[in-house]
Amino acid sequence: MANSRKILVTSALPYANGPIHLGHLVEYIQTDIWVKFQKLRGNDCIYLCADDTHGTAIMMSAQRTGCSEEEWIEGISEKHQRDFSQFGIEFDNYGGTNSPENYELCKQFWQAFRDAGLIREEAVTQLFDDEKGIFLADRFVRGKCPKCGADDQYGDSCDQCGATYSAREIINPVSTLSETTPSVKTADHLFIQIEQLHDFLDEWTQSGDHLQTEIANYLKGHFLNEPLRDWDVSRPQPYFGFEIPDAPGHYWFVWFDAPIGYMASTKQYCDRTGDDFDSWWKDPDTEIHHFIGKDITYFHTLFWPAMLKVAGFNLPEKIHIHGFLTVDGRKMSKRDGTFVKAETFLKHLNPAALRYYYASKLNNRVEDLDLNLKEFTTKVNTDLVGKFVNLASRTAKFIQQSGLSSEYPDDGGLFQQGVDAGEAIAAAYEACDFNRAIRLIMELADRANPYVESNAPWTLRKDPERQQELQDICTVALNLFRQIVIYLQPVLPEIADKTGALLGDPITRWEQAATPLVGTPVAKFEHMMKRIEEKDVDAMIEESKAENAAAEAAASETQYNDSAQPLIDEPLADEITFDEFAKVDLRVARVIKAEHVEEANKLLKLTLSLGGEETRQVFAGIKKAYNPEDLEGRLVVMVANLAPRKMRFGVSEGMITAAGPGGEEVFMLGIDEGAQPGQRVH
């Protein structure tokens, strides 16, 4: 087409850390419908996606399952692609951010930032999990809220009082990865000084219709009204990602390389098809459209445009942001079985039903979409099966012998009304106002059924004199049906294919809806879509519940499958009386000094404070398990009334309590925050 648009479309990259579920599918179905619409309209449109494969979470998952990160992400990618394909979602290329193409592009972006002088280095102090050997992102830390004192809150904010804070402020932090107390460590990070692009971002976000208005307002009120903070784009090792070429030991933060993955996927597409990469990312006439969820808004509306700007690539024409999925009005819940995986849905229901339902609910605002299961069933059954497919189902077999009439009969203007509605429907699709498009299309179906009703082909077929009339009526009905099918092709591609086969004319272009089809044979009609049974929906929910129960059981097994070995190694001691227990004076003590002892290979020399001036010198056999510098300041529990014992290196005036077989496996007793040195343990 001479005036066809060149449109590059992406969906957010699914994180390669779990299966696709119905929530993800809102976005991929929305995007796929939009892309199919553009293609049907004759535009040069490609749809790109990839797995987002970097970051700490993926590193941990691979570790847990005992495979390499590469093996892990490959397995996930296969599953993702299989799920998408089952739902009729067709990518022109599906890549992964761990690809060589992505690495090359990242280097290019990085160099552009270096050249622009926008990168600076600064030390960042973070909590560090000594056992796992990694820095802890906020969500991997839990502890007591520093504001209200609520227990078991995440590292960045408190559910109870709503306070936000840094993980370093949290009281009694615990790493959720190892359940150990993290230490505090400092590492250098690289920052992009995004504030220098403030004027550009002001202009880009607030004009040109690149964003929905509520998003533009949000950015204006939350970020652009004050200087933009520098963006921390590096992570120290260990990290699964790309090592920064000119900063060994530093890795690009996953959110630096993830959006570049859109481009890497384009690169793969171009390499495969011989297309020109620059025509997509450097030609200003090309439109780039990103579809994302509201959770990743600022990465795509601030950082990403800034990156593209600095590196000299096309800026997005539009960023389409959608809300989340709720089921029956509530957040998806694993416990309620409403956290339904794509795979589970497919075992029970037709993916076309979900595509239609989502389409009928989607608009171009950032609103949450509710999957009401009852409504889902009635809507699909009434609209799709009852009204729409029924049109073909009730008329096709009457003209299986004769085919469509050779001339399009008078239909009282029905077909033309459908043609007239075409542009409004197209405009609704274009604006991502799919629910409007569906409403307009269903109005057409609402007119077509009464037409069939009032002309009663089932009466005509009994009268040999009126066979021409019968053929004409069915020709009209099937053309009205086909017109609707064309309009619905972006949503229901499979039905479009079947209709193409039924009427001997494949559906490939939107304009086909403007011209009635005549004179073709009509194939044997076969059901295009089954009704949804309530029991299938119930079965899907039940299966999701069962999956969750099984997963929970497995998790609790791995968490609590404690070995019986310790008791076997050291059986329980004989019973004692309380008085006998009370003879042992256990005290809270603070390690005020910890030092190596020359020539000792097991011992550390500790100076313990019991508060005030009271101190004890203790030799403890924990050298292999603890570094002295990590001990200083810690609270321990000591046996304070143990008879002093002369040892080779001095007198030990007590004993600190610890468990474990010894050597490297010694675990000292800690005590919760708040305890004071000198307090007795009862």
Add this chain to the structure above:
RNA sequence: GGGCCUGUAGCUCAGUUGGUUAGAGCAGGGGACUCAUAAUCCCUUUGUCGGCGGUUCGAGUCCGUCCAGGCCUACCA
């Protein structure tokens, strides 16, 4: 605390730049038909358009305010 969004029949929602008796689908009630996946067609009930105040000849539509619900409040994917 601040910001954004939403509030129209039992349910899901339309209502264009303010203009005559506020609409659709589903659900409910009554009837018809039998070609079709118990599908379809016709008729039909229901609304202080969240409350209050204002601008206007005229407001569901604009302004203010209050109430209710949702979301966001950056280094977290």
